[in-house]
Amino acid sequence: MRRLMCLLACVAVAAAGCEREARRYTELPAAANRSTAVRLTMLQPGSPQPLSNVQSPYQYNAYGLSEGKRLYAAYNCAGCHGLNGGGAIGPALTDDKWIYGSHADQLFSTISQGRPDGMPSFGGHIPDQQIWQLVAYVQSLAGMVSQDAATSRNDDQAAAKPENRIEDARQIQTGHR
Amino acid sequence: MKLWAHRCVARAALVATTSFLATTSCNKPAPDVRSETPPSARPLSGAMADPSRLAQDDGQWTMPAKNYAATRFTALDEISTGNVKQMGVAWTFSTGVTAGHEGPPLVVGDTMYLVTPWPNILYAFDLTKPGAPIRWQYDPKPLGAAKGVACCDIVNRGxxxxxxxxxxxxxxxxxxxVDAATGKERWVTQLADINRGETITMAPLVVKGKVFVGNSGGEFGVRGWLTALDAGDGSVAWRAYSTGPDKDVLIGPNFTPHYDSDRGKDLGITTWPGEAWRTGGGTVWGWLSYDPEADLLYYGTANPGPWNPDQRPGDNKWTAGMFARSPDTGEARWFYQTSPHDLFDHDGVNELVLADxxxxGGARKVLMRADRNGLLYVIDRSTGEVLSASPFAPVNSNKGVDLKTGRLIAVPEKAPKQGIVVRDICPAAPGAKDWQPMAFSPKTGLLYIPHNNLCMDFEGMAASYIAGTPYVGASVVYKAGPGGNRGFFTAWDPIAAKPRWQIKENFPVWSGALVANDLVFYGTMEGWFKAVDAGTGQLLWQFKCGSGVIGQPMAFKGPDGHEYIAVAAGIGGWPGAIVSADLDPRDATAGNGWGGALGDLKSATTKGGMLYVFTVSGGK
Incomplete structure (x- = not known):
C-alpha cells in the first residue's frame, strides 16, 4: 500500500512536471476554447448561472509564463502597469483589486477588447495564444498561478519580489494596512 | 509695458535696496481698475481685457503664472505677515474629481474660473454671492481612453x-x-491624437490674438510641437515641431543661437540616428513666457524619447532645451539645450521667469529657469547666452555648464547604460525640480522654488516602439536625496547664485509657489498649505487641507474689496499617482520609479479634489 502511494505520488509529480515543461508553440488547449460569454460582474438577474471556470492554459506552464513575462515587456504592458506590476499609468496588477475581474477569461477579454478608461484593445493585433500567455503572467503577478511554474528572476534591476515568491493577492485582507 | 515690474512707483525705494531694476516704462503705473469701476460693472471685452493690461491688475489673476513674465507675484497686502495667523477658510468647492489637481483658479472681474483634471470640467463661480455659487459649467466630455496615454496622472495645469x-x-x-460670461462654446480644435500617444495637459498662453498649445506624450515616442491658434476662430496659424527638418522646426534665416553646437542645417535630423527623430519626443507640456518689448515667446522642450539614451546617440535636437520664437510667425530666434543627449528624462519644460x-556690472534682461538637471540658469533672453548656472539641489550627475560652449558638463560614471544599473544618480528623473512653478518677488529679488531632493538607480533597457503605448526603456527607482527629506522649498538669490533660506519638506514639494507681497505660499503632499515670511522663510500660518496640495496658489481681490488666497487641493500628479491611482509601492518601479521613494504617501494623505479660498476678513 505504501509502495503504491509512493508510486502514485511519483506519477503525480511527473505529470505535473510534464505540464510545467510542456511547449505549445501553436495550438491552444481546450480550456482556451471559450464557448461561454465572459461576465464582468457577479450580479445577474433571476437565478445566477455559475461563472465560467476557464483557466489560462499556461497557469501551470513555465514556458508560457516565461513567454508572458517577455511579452509583458515587449508589448509595453510594463510601461503602463509597472515593470513588476505595481502600476503607473494603468492600475497595479499585484494587489487584490481587479476592476474588470481576475478570472482568466475576464483578463483575456480585458486585454483583447480593451477597456474604455484607458486600456488599449490588443485583439487582432497580437495572437490569441500570446494573450493567454499574458493572462497567465498577469495572474502570476498577483500570486495566482503555480509557484513551481512562475518565473523566478528578472534579467533586469530587481525592484520587487520575484513572481514565484509573491503571495496570492486574493488572500490579502482589505481591512487594516 | 514691463509686466514684471509691478506698481513700480511704490516700489522705487525697494529698488534701491535690492538688485532688482525698475525698468523705465515703470514710471507710468498701470491704472488701478478696481478703484475706477465696481467689479460687477467691469466689462469683459475691450481694451481692459487685453491680457498684458489685465495681468498688471493685482485684483485679478487671468493666467496661471499671473503675468507674461511668470512671476506669480501680487502686491496685494491686506493679508500680511502681521495678520496671516488669523487667516481662515472663506468657502470651499468639491470638484468631485480624485486625480491630481495641478491647475490654478483664475479670477476675472467678479468671476472665478477653475478647470479640473480629466474630465476637464470648466467651472465659473459668482464671487458676488455668498459661498460663490456656480455661475456656469462647461463639460467637454473628453474620451476616457485618453487616460491610457497620460504618462503622469490625468492632470490639467489650467x-x-x-x-x-x-x-x-x-x-x-x-x-x-468658451465665452467667459456665459460658458458658451466658441470653438473646439482637435490638435493631438491619442492613438499616437499624444495628450494635452498644459495651460495655454494667449499673446497678440494667438493661443499657444503644446502636446504631451514624451513617454510615448510622440513628436513634440507647439501650435499657435487664432484666438478668434481656433484655426491653426502655425506649428513648430521640436525635431525634424528646419522647415518643420520653423528655423530660418533669423535663427541666431548663441552657441556653435546649435548652428547647422537640419540638426533636428542629423543629431539623431536614422529616423529616430520621428519618435523623439521634445513635447511642450510646460510653461510659456512672453516679453512684449522684444516680442519673443519663450518655452521649453521636453525629454527625448525613449529614456534609454543608448537608443538615440547624438545631441537629439531640439529636445530638452528652450526656444525663443516670434509669436506671429513662429520662426525660431534662438535655442539653448539644457541637456544635450539627455540621459535622465530631464525635460527642459520648466517655467522661464523674466526679470531685469x-x-x-550691467543691467541684463534675463530669463531664469530652475531646471530638472539641478541647475538654476540665468540666461540673457535676447541672445540665449548662459550668464550663470548653479546647483540649487544636490547634484552629482553633472558638473555645471561650460560657459564658453554652453554645454552641460557630464559625469561619465553616472551615465546610464543599457543592461547596467547605475546607482545613486542625483537628481532623479523628476529632477531637482519638475513642473511645479516657482515665483519671483521684485521686492526681495528672490526666486521661491518648490522642488525635490531625489536620487535614483537607473538601468537602460531596450524599448520597442508601438504607437500609442509607452516608449521608455528604463527601469528606474527613486529615493530620498542627501539628508533624507524628499523635498525643499528654497528662496534663491539669482544674482548671488545661492540660497537665502531653505525649508526641508518630507515629501517632494509638488505645488506651485505664490508671492503675495511679503508672504510666500506653497502646499505639501501631506496636505499642508503654508504661508512663510518672504524675507526669512519663517512659517507664519498653515492649514491642513483634505488632500495633498499640488496645485498653483493664487491671490485676488474679491468684489467686497478684500484680498483672498485660493488653491486647489487634490493629491496626484506624477508622484501623487501613488495615491490617486492606487499604485503598489511593493514594486519600487511603480509610477515609473516613485514606488521606491513614496511608499509612505498612502498613509500621509488620501485623494479628493477641493478648492479652498482663504481670507482674513471673515469671508462670507
Missing amino acids: AVFANGALFFNTLDGRAIS LRMN
Whole structure:
C-alpha cells in the first residue's frame, strides 16, 4: 500500500512536471476554447448561472509564463502597469483589486477588447495564444498561478519580489494596512 | 509695458535696496481698475481685457503664472505677515474629481474660473454671492481612453483668460475656447491624437490674438510641437515641431543661437540616428513666457524619447532645451539645450521667469529657469547666452555648464547604460525640480522654488516602439536625496547664485509657489498649505487641507474689496499617482520609479479634489 502511494505520488509529480515543461508553440488547449460569454460582474438577474471556470492554459506552464513575462515587456504592458506590476499609468496588477475581474477569461477579454478608461484593445493585433500567455503572467503577478511554474528572476534591476515568491493577492485582507 | 515690474512707483525705494531694476516704462503705473469701476460693472471685452493690461491688475489673476513674465507675484497686502495667523477658510468647492489637481483658479472681474483634471470640467463661480455659487459649467466630455496615454496622472495645469474668452485644453487633445460670461462654446480644435500617444495637459498662453498649445506624450515616442491658434476662430496659424527638418522646426534665416553646437542645417535630423527623430519626443507640456518689448515667446522642450539614451546617440535636437520664437510667425530666434543627449528624462519644460537683473556690472534682461538637471540658469533672453548656472539641489550627475560652449558638463560614471544599473544618480528623473512653478518677488529679488531632493538607480533597457503605448526603456527607482527629506522649498538669490533660506519638506514639494507681497505660499503632499515670511522663510500660518496640495496658489481681490488666497487641493500628479491611482509601492518601479521613494504617501494623505479660498476678513 505504501509502495503504491509512493508510486502514485511519483506519477503525480511527473505529470505535473510534464505540464510545467510542456511547449505549445501553436495550438491552444481546450480550456482556451471559450464557448461561454465572459461576465464582468457577479450580479445577474433571476437565478445566477455559475461563472465560467476557464483557466489560462499556461497557469501551470513555465514556458508560457516565461513567454508572458517577455511579452509583458515587449508589448509595453510594463510601461503602463509597472515593470513588476505595481502600476503607473494603468492600475497595479499585484494587489487584490481587479476592476474588470481576475478570472482568466475576464483578463483575456480585458486585454483583447480593451477597456474604455484607458486600456488599449490588443485583439487582432497580437495572437490569441500570446494573450493567454499574458493572462497567465498577469495572474502570476498577483500570486495566482503555480509557484513551481512562475518565473523566478528578472534579467533586469530587481525592484520587487520575484513572481514565484509573491503571495496570492486574493488572500490579502482589505481591512487594516 | 514691463509686466514684471509691478506698481513700480511704490516700489522705487525697494529698488534701491535690492538688485532688482525698475525698468523705465515703470514710471507710468498701470491704472488701478478696481478703484475706477465696481467689479460687477467691469466689462469683459475691450481694451481692459487685453491680457498684458489685465495681468498688471493685482485684483485679478487671468493666467496661471499671473503675468507674461511668470512671476506669480501680487502686491496685494491686506493679508500680511502681521495678520496671516488669523487667516481662515472663506468657502470651499468639491470638484468631485480624485486625480491630481495641478491647475490654478483664475479670477476675472467678479468671476472665478477653475478647470479640473480629466474630465476637464470648466467651472465659473459668482464671487458676488455668498459661498460663490456656480455661475456656469462647461463639460467637454473628453474620451476616457485618453487616460491610457497620460504618462503622469490625468492632470490639467489650467485655463487662461483673454479678450472675454477662456482657453483651455482637454486630455484627449482638444483646445477649446468658451465665452467667459456665459460658458458658451466658441470653438473646439482637435490638435493631438491619442492613438499616437499624444495628450494635452498644459495651460495655454494667449499673446497678440494667438493661443499657444503644446502636446504631451514624451513617454510615448510622440513628436513634440507647439501650435499657435487664432484666438478668434481656433484655426491653426502655425506649428513648430521640436525635431525634424528646419522647415518643420520653423528655423530660418533669423535663427541666431548663441552657441556653435546649435548652428547647422537640419540638426533636428542629423543629431539623431536614422529616423529616430520621428519618435523623439521634445513635447511642450510646460510653461510659456512672453516679453512684449522684444516680442519673443519663450518655452521649453521636453525629454527625448525613449529614456534609454543608448537608443538615440547624438545631441537629439531640439529636445530638452528652450526656444525663443516670434509669436506671429513662429520662426525660431534662438535655442539653448539644457541637456544635450539627455540621459535622465530631464525635460527642459520648466517655467522661464523674466526679470531685469544687475549682473556682471550691467543691467541684463534675463530669463531664469530652475531646471530638472539641478541647475538654476540665468540666461540673457535676447541672445540665449548662459550668464550663470548653479546647483540649487544636490547634484552629482553633472558638473555645471561650460560657459564658453554652453554645454552641460557630464559625469561619465553616472551615465546610464543599457543592461547596467547605475546607482545613486542625483537628481532623479523628476529632477531637482519638475513642473511645479516657482515665483519671483521684485521686492526681495528672490526666486521661491518648490522642488525635490531625489536620487535614483537607473538601468537602460531596450524599448520597442508601438504607437500609442509607452516608449521608455528604463527601469528606474527613486529615493530620498542627501539628508533624507524628499523635498525643499528654497528662496534663491539669482544674482548671488545661492540660497537665502531653505525649508526641508518630507515629501517632494509638488505645488506651485505664490508671492503675495511679503508672504510666500506653497502646499505639501501631506496636505499642508503654508504661508512663510518672504524675507526669512519663517512659517507664519498653515492649514491642513483634505488632500495633498499640488496645485498653483493664487491671490485676488474679491468684489467686497478684500484680498483672498485660493488653491486647489487634490493629491496626484506624477508622484501623487501613488495615491490617486492606487499604485503598489511593493514594486519600487511603480509610477515609473516613485514606488521606491513614496511608499509612505498612502498613509500621509488620501485623494479628493477641493478648492479652498482663504481670507482674513471673515469671508462670507
